[in-house]
Amino acid sequence: MGNRIFLGVDLGGTNTKFALVQEGGEVLERSSIRTKAMRKPEEVVDDIASEAQRLLAIARKKEREVPALGIGIPGRIDWEEGICYLLPNFPNKWYQVPIRQWLEDRVGLPVGVINDVRAITLAEKRFGAGRDVESMAMVAIGTGVGGGVVLNGELVIGQHGSAGELGHITVEAGGTECGCGNRGCLEAYATGPAMVAAAIRAVVQQNDTLIRDLAEGDLNRVTTKVVSQAIAAGDRIAMEIMQRIGEYIGQAVANVYVTIDPELIVIGGGVSRAGEPLMDSIRKGIKKRLFMVPWESVRLVRAELDMDAGTIGTATWAKERLGKNKIRK
């Protein structure tokens, strides 16, 4: 293994995570700062640059060379130019923010910019659940639904950088409005907030459910964690909510199969911690919708890298893009 390490940054709405990552995917050093996303983008980037400098000093002390930095962005970007177009969960939305230029000016390293869930997909492909396959699709279910696609062992970016936006597969024609402008996207149905909204509805409708007891009757205390606990305890209403979400995801996965017929489907994100009940309901959804491929042959697994996936993925992106002239030197 060489002496080189890469700095991975995962920009989030609440926290921004950092890691010094070896070429084999091992994390040498990790840290996290509050993003304080209500501030101007310049101020947020100033803080990211300071923390990056602090970690670079640590790398120098260990006599390790850091040739590049990668950053994962939770939104729409131009990955080649390194410009943010829209971060839907940030109060200032970050329209036309040249984040690569700003970071390169402040940190003095080449910077690679990538969508956050595409970075997680890359990490799972290289070092996690997908390390032994050539083709896979990832669905990450959290506050939103992100995704990524790997073909011939490489992350697929697409002409506009939107290959793998699996959260915006239509699963209910004319359905609930999605943040993207379409109606009936997977993301409008299968997220942590959608799960919580369904649970609150069930409580308000006076259904007999453990969710009410776990939240001690307080609707503000209904969270994905509470719903997951109710699922684990076998609560019927919570199981039904999970079932519906799983079936929508299964429907989207069936669409992925008829498009790329991958070897593996990886399910990640906070909601995937619901575990086997969710995986079972996704399998049911696939079985209902997939006829061109024997549904029993679908390999559906949970992501392996968990909390470090974002920073390992962005560090790996920086490494793989270095010298390919897409990262400005």
Ligand SMILES: [Zn+2]
């Ligand atoms: Zn959408």
